[in-house]
Amino acid sequence: MARLEEISGKLEDGSLQLDESIRLYEEGMELAKACYHVLKTAELKITEIKKKFEEEINKDS
Structure with a gap:
């Protein structure tokens, strides 16, 4: 980024x-x-983490 x-x-x-x-x-x-x-790779990882989190939350409900 600096360059x-x-x-x-x-x-x-x-x-x-x-x-x-x-x-x-x-x-x-x-x-x-x-x-x-x-940035695109980071975005995909964040989306995957959110999806797993939401699945775990829904499982516990």
Whole structure:
């Protein structure tokens, strides 16, 4: 996440050459994709935990 913020800052600065901007943009997109997958995995785990919890609660009722 820190590297993604660093890249964003450099791109927003506007002082980079085109080739460096493209390279950083590409790196940033790869990092964003990796972050998305981490968040999606976490979301699925949380959903699974909630489902198991609800099943246990309903079993005890």
